[in-house]
Amino acid sequence: MTIIDPTDAVPAPRSGDGDKTSPLLEVRDLHVEFKTREGVVRAVNGVNYSVDSGETLAVLGESGSGKSVTAQAIMGILDMPPASIPKGEIRFFGQDMLKMSGEERRKLRGARIAMIFQDALSSLNPVLSVGFQLGEMFRVHQGLSRKQAKAKAIELMDRVKIPAAAARVNDYPHQFSGGMRQRIMIAMALALEPDLIIADEPTTALDVTVQAQVMDLLAELQREYRMGLILITHDLGVVADVADKIAVMYAGRIVETAPVHELYKRPAHPYTRGLLDSIPRLDLKGQDLYAIKGLPPNLLKVPSGCAFNPRCEKAQDICRTDLPPLVPVTERDGTELPGRASACHFWKETIHG
Amino acid sequence: MGRYVVRRLLQVIPVVIGVTFIIFCLVFALPGDPIQALAGDKRADPNIAAILRDHYHLNEPLYQQYWHYISGVFTGDLGETYNGRAISDIVSERFPVTLKLGLTAFAIEAVIGIVAGLFSALRKGKFIDNVVLVSTLVLISIPVFVLGSVLQLEFGVNLKITPVAGIERGWPQSYILPAIVLASTSMAYIARLVRTSMTESIRADYVRTAIAKGLPQRRVIGLHALRNSLIPVVTFLGFDLGALMGGAIITERVFNMPGIGGQLAQSVYLRERPVVVGLVTLLVLIYLVANLVVDLMYAVLDPRIRYE
Numbered sequence: 294m295t296i297i298d299p300t301d302a303v304p305a306p307r308s309g310d311g312d313k314t315s316p317l318l319e320v321r322d323l324h325v326e327f328k329t330r331e332g333v334v335r336a337v338n339g340v341n342y343s344v345d346s347g348e349t350l351a352v353l354g355e356s357g358s359g360k361s362v363t364a365q366a367i368m369g370i371l372d373m374p375p376a377s378i379p380k381g382e383i384r385f386f387g388q389d390m391l392k393m394s395g396e397e398r399r400k401l402r403g404a405r406i407a408m409i410f411q412d413a414l415s416s417l418n419p420v421l422s423v424g425f426q427l428g429e430m431f432r433v434h435q436g437l438s439r440k441q442a443k444a445k446a447i448e449l450m451d452r453v454k455i456p457a458a459a460a461r462v463n464d465y466p467h468q469f470s471g472g473m474r475q476r477i478m479i480a481m482a483l484a485l486e487p488d489l490i491i492a493d494e495p496t497t498a499l500d501v502t503v504q505a506q507v508m509d510l511l512a513e514l515q516r517e518y519r520m521g522l523i524l525i526t527h528d529l530g531v532v533a534d535v536a537d538k539i540a541v542m543y544a545g546r547i548v549e550t551a552p553v554h555e556l557y558k559r560p561a562h563p564y565t566r567g568l569l570d571s572i573p574r575l576d577l578k579g580q581d582l583y584a585i586k587g588l589p590p591n592l593l594k595v596p597s598g599c600a601f602n603p604r605c606e607k608a609q610d611i612c613r614t615d616l617p618p619l620v621p622v623t624e625r626d627g628t629e630l631p632g633r634a635s636a637c638h639f640w641k642e643t644i645h646g
Numbered sequence: 647m648g649r650y651v652v653r654r655l656l657q658v659i660p661v662v663i664g665v666t667f668i669i670f671c672l673v674f675a676l677p678g679d680p681i682q683a684l685a686g687d688k689r690a691d692p693n694i695a696a697i698l699r700d701h702y703h704l705n706e707p708l709y710q711q712y713w714h715y716i717s718g719v720f721t722g723d724l725g726e727t728y729n730g731r732a733i734s735d736i737v738s739e740r741f742p743v744t745l746k747l748g749l750t751a752f753a754i755e756a757v758i759g760i761v762a763g764l765f766s767a768l769r770k771g772k773f774i775d776n777v778v779l780v781s782t783l784v785l786i787s788i789p790v791f792v793l794g795s796v797l798q799l800e801f802g803v804n805l806k807i808t809p810v811a812g813i814e815r816g817w818p819q820s821y822i823l824p825a826i827v828l829a830s831t832s833m834a835y836i837a838r839l840v841r842t843s844m845t846e847s848i849r850a851d852y853v854r855t856a857i858a859k860g861l862p863q864r865r866v867i868g869l870h871a872l873r874n875s876l877i878p879v880v881t882f883l884g885f886d887l888g889a890l891m892g893g894a895i896i897t898e899r900v901f902n903m904p905g906i907g908g909q910l911a912q913s914v915y916l917r918e919r920p921v922v923v924g925l926v927t928l929l930v931l932i933y934l935v936a937n938l939v940v941d942l943m944y945a946v947l948d949p950r951i952r953y954e
Contacts, residue, residue: 370857403860410858415851420873420948433861465949481859 315387317521318367318406318489319343323381325362325545328374334592336362338545339381341619344489344521349512351524351536351553353568355589359545360525364491367523368408369398385489404434407482409492409511413474417466423450423477424462430484449480453510472503476510483514489521496531508535529572533557538632541565544590544600547619548636561622561635561644563605599638611638647945650953654938658931663716665930666923670712673919680704680728680917702728702920715923724927725920727913733924736909741928744905746817747897748890750825755833756883762833763840768867770845778841782834794827794900811902824901828894832886839882843875850874877947884940888933 325337337359344350352360365371367383369390383390385406390398410416418426427449428442437445443462450458453476466474475495482490492511496504512535515522526532532539532553539556541549541564549562560566567585587604590596596603602612615638622633625645637643681695681704698704703711718725724733766778785793801823802810813820847853848871856870895907906925913921944951 368858370854399860399862401860402858408858410851410855412851416855418852418856418870418874419950421870422949429861430859433859433865467950481855 315384316343316345317348317386318523319382319384319387320363320367321382321384323363323366323383324379325359325366325371325376326379327376329593332593335595336376336545336592337366338595340542340545340547342540342547342550344523346488346521347516347519348538349515349522349524349536351526351532351539352542353526353529353532353539354542355527357544357589357592358542360542361493362545363542364408364493364523364525367491368402368406370402370408400434403430403487404485405487406489406491407485407487409475409478409482409490409495411494412498413471413478414466414498416478417474419466422463422465423469424464427477427481427484430481434485445484449484450477452483453477453480453514455480471499472507475499475503475507479507479511479514483518486518487520489523490515491523491525493525494527495524497526497528504531511535529568541568544595545592546600546636547634548601549634550619551622551633552631555630555633559644561633561640562637563607563639563643564601566643567604599636607639607642609638647953651938651942654941658934661934662719662927662930666716666719666927667712669923669926670715670919671708673914673917673922674708674711676914676917678917680919683916684728698728715920719924719927724924727918727921728916733921736921737906737925737928740904740906740909743813743903744891744894744907746821747825747828747894747903747905748887750818750821751829751832751894752883752887752890754825755829755836755886758829759833759836760840760879762837764844764867764872766837766841767844767848775841778837782837785830785834788830790827790831790894790896791900793830794824794897797823797827798900811900813903820903824894824897824903827900828890828897832882836879836882839879840875843878844871847871847874873947877944880943880947881940884936884943888929888936891932891936892929 320340320342323337323340324335327334327336336357340359340363342350342352352363354360362371362376366376366378367390371378378391381391385401390401393401417423424443424446427446428437428439431437431442431445432439447458447462450462455461455473455476461469466477469477475498479495482492495511496507499507508531511522514520522535524532524536536553538550538552540547541556541562543564549556549560549565551561556565557569560569564585567583570583571585573582585604590600590603596613598611598613598615599605599608599617602608605612617636617638619634619636620640622630622635622640622644624630635643681698682690684690684698703714706714715725724737726732727736762778762782766775769775798810801807808823809815809820848867850871852874853866853871856866861870892907892910894905895911897903898905898908899911906929910922910925912918913925941953945953
């Protein structure tokens, strides 16, 4: 866990793509359900977000908030069944991927949209050498020969700063350290210079010093290739350093979106406020750490109204009955705050009060 | 790796000595007189019997008999039967039959077992899966002699597709039906083994990665998932190869095939001590080699396993 000071350590966002017709990726009203023996689990209930080239969107949320499921739906790697997508669009360069054939989507996967997984040890195949697994990208998507692919694999390993790449290309995943393995995952995602990378908690399994190195590397490569990046995490420290904008998810919905520094300064949703308050702070050393009370909701029976209401300190009667829509957040005088929205009946009180 | 193989091969020596000694003692302990058995129902001529007993060291204590035998083995002489036939003759006559039958059965069980298990795992809960589950259960439950006799009757007698018995028509005609019968049980086990380990590995994270890399499904399943599920299957196949080389007493009897299994059974019955011990020694050797090959295959299939 990185300890940050919520007021100072926030970097300025990098500017997105200037001239654009349709964004790189746009998720519209996405719903994902899982049919289980106990009933239908509504994991994602109407998520909207978009990412541009060169932009980093951080998706923040607890386990079970639907952040990973959304990402897997974008990648097209959900197990269907039990999962199904009853509603929604996932537009990649304006084209709805949910309407594409399986083969069309397969060709996009890895080549145009790539994913970095959380636990590199279990996500890399233990019985194939890393060189083979990296080279496979070129062999399958570009039809390179075994030999050319291996040369490319060495190049990639160099690119992600793995020492003695040429000597280690035939090594197996278990022969690398955790940080090096995650670099290999990154190299694999970068191999074909995709337009979009989805990183699902890329540093969670690593220790803190290595976390920083891996995040720096990812940010550097992203800048260089001008890729869109969706960073899925529950670590607010990681987000502050690299993200441009943040989407906070709770119980399968986006409850708040904001440019990164705005969110840290003035959250407009009690859940976000709770998350920020639960970051350990140096100036409050020795005091009890704040925690949001209660547990994330059971997705089989999400509370009526606002899903966060049983855990919310500000909950009123309306929160238990009416589902708050995601509405634009404005200044006290009504000036629009670009990119900001909150799904709270009392966002005004939360941000300004 | 090389040193490991040498060490494993050296381990074969004490195992062979130990096993032959145990078998020797067991056969020695069997009631009945082998020389009398040669004469059948008639009384053996006492003079000839005495000469034979002397020739085969039957009057000496057990350890001396064993010593005669084992020193012969290490000079390449497996001994002879009580009617004077070299055991190596018997082996070279009988073993090719067992080898052909065993390898055919092995190929059948490996190919059909793995393919059936694979489809079953990929279509879990669907029609094919249920067909595989039920048919494997049936195969495991039917005794070999029942399956053998039924197939013999149907394909050999009624449909006349295959010979009823014997090996006159050579490989593959005479061998295919017995091989199927011999393979049936193991085939069912392999199908279930592959189904279980495949079900596990298609849910693994690295398979999800392979899909996310945009690999075609054939490659995801055939390379990334299957490679990881093969380790338990290889173990089973290795031991089974050893067992198949040991001959199949029942199958050989049903189809009247002159293999090692029938010979072994007959020799035990006739108290042919040298034949029993000789054949068992050979089978132990085959078993040990199959075991070593399995262990070496592990290292090929899973690089995390290393021997030094």
